[in-house]
Amino acid sequence: MSEKVLAAVRTGPSRTEIRDYPMPEIPADAALLKMEVAGICGTDVKLYKAPPSAEPVIMGHETIGVIAKAGTEFVRRKGFKEGDLVFVEHYVMCGRCEWCHLGQYRHCENTDWRNNPDAIRYGYTSARKSPHLWGGFAQYVYLPWNAVLHRVPQGMTPELAGLVTPMANGVEWSLFDGGVGYDSAVLIQGPGQQGLSQTVVCRQAGASLIIVTGTTKDAARLRVAKELGADFTIDVQKEDPLARIREITAGRGVDVVLDCTAGAGTIPILLGIEALKRKGGTMVVQGELKEFPNFPLERMTTKFVTLKSARGHSYKACELALAQISSGKAVLTKVTTHRFGLKDVDLAIKSVGGQGVPDVIHASLLPWK
Numbered sequence: 001m002s003e004k005v006l007a008a009v010r011t012g013p014s015r016t017e018i019r020d021y022p023m024p025e026i027p028a029d030a031a032l033l034k035m036e037v038a039g040i041c042g043t044d045v046k047l048y049k050a051p052p053s054a055e056p057v058i059m060g061h062e063t064i065g066v067i068a069k070a071g072t073e074f075v076r077r078k079g080f081k082e083g084d085l086v087f088v089e090h091y092v093m094c095g096r097c098e099w100c101h102l103g104q105y106r107h108c109e110n111t112d113w114r115n116n117p118d119a120i121r122y123g124y125t126s127a128r129k130s131p132h133l134w135g136g137f138a139q140y141v142y143l144p145w146n147a148v149l150h151r152v153p154q155g156m157t158p159e160l161a162g163l164v165t166p167m168a169n170g171v172e173w174s175l176f177d178g179g180v181g182y183d184s185a186v187l188i189q190g191p192g193q194q195g196l197s198q199t200v201v202c203r204q205a206g207a208s209l210i211i212v213t214g215t216t217k218d219a220a221r222l223r224v225a226k227e228l229g230a231d232f233t234i235d236v237q238k239e240d241p242l243a244r245i246r247e248i249t250a251g252r253g254v255d256v257v258l259d260c261t262a263g264a265g266t267i268p269i270l271l272g273i274e275a276l277k278r279k280g281g282t283m284v285v286q287g288e289l290k291e292f293p294n295f296p297l298e299r300m301t302t303k304f305v306t307l308k309s310a311r312g313h314s315y316k317a318c319e320l321a322l323a324q325i326s327s328g329k330a331v332l333t334k335v336t337t338h339r340f341g342l343k344d345v346d347l348a349i350k351s352v353g354g355q356g357v358p359d360v361i362h363a364s365l366l367p368w369k
């Protein structure tokens with residue numbers, strides 16, 4: 001094993017440097033992950049452009065790798081050993097709170113970087129914090145006793161396993177939060193990796209109508225949406241989406257709206273409220289706009305709309321995502337479109353954000369390339 005670990009470190013807004021870190025000591029209750037694939041998502045695009053702190057950070061929070069070294073206590077407690085291919089959740093839990101006992105590590109204070117300055121979360125925690133390897137854009141990642149691991153099923157490639165995060169979000173947001181199921185009519189706004197994952201999950205869950213919206217530059221992604229199970233796609237720059245949704249649903253509207261747009265401001269929320277059925281629809285949103293002038297609260301309450309917040313995924317959702325990918329029922333190689341090496345992290349993130357390499361849906365970062 002080499003003495004140095006190479007990592008791509010975010011050192012400022014839209015700035016990356018390749019740095020090296022010492023190979024960490026692995027105590028009995030910890031392990032070392034040799035990286036295979038780090039997925040890149042819309043959150044990376046956001047955090048790269050506008051970092052939440054000035055700290056140097058090894059980004060990469062969708063982490064697939066092989067356990068290269070595991071302490072005896074780690075093996076005994078966690079049931080994983082050297083050579084196992086695993087998906088690591090980016091939430092590093094406390095193991096004591098209610099959320100942890102529920103498998104909802106996403107809500108644990110130990111990983112809440114917004115409110116807890118000592119929080120540990122892969123892809124977010126400062127690389128100054130020992131032993132430094134807290135992100136997937138590196139050759140190795142440190143796994144303390146409280147890392148949350150999932151076994152990657154036999155035969156699944158690391159690149160496909162790299163879709164666990166968007167697929168787990170798909171399960172969490174559409175099925176658990178949105179309540180999508182048999183005969184649901186669903187509007188999915190945004191055909192990126194997240195919207196496409198929702199499409200696959202909603203189809204598998206028995207939705208009878210799936211409409212996916214996008215813009216003109218999303219033409220290739222909208223085609224993939226169709227191939228993955230969307231019944232209709234709408235280019236919102238060419239057609240009036242609300243009129244089209246009403247036409248498709250014979251005026252009824254949809255049961256569930258899932259907002260998977262990036263940087264589209266208030267428009268998807270306003271469209272969602274109008275596109276929902278007359279009473280009792282559900283909308284799952286992930287926007288983090290500081291302000292929403294003229295929010296149509298009256299329209300929302302009188303339509304009896306339930307508004308929910310998309311916040312990552314639970315343990316269960318990750319397991320179901322792995323099962324979905326493993327089933328081979330959807331041709332997910334249509335989603336894993338691009339690969340980048342460690343030196344191209346900057347280009348990779350920008351490409352996922354729609355600048356750089358065109359038509360990227362899901363980018364896999366291969367830290368050894």
Ligand SMILES: [Zn+2]
Nearest residue numbers: 041043062165
């Ligand atoms: Zn992500």
Ligand SMILES: [Zn+2]
Nearest residue numbers: 094097100108
């Ligand atoms: Zn906890």
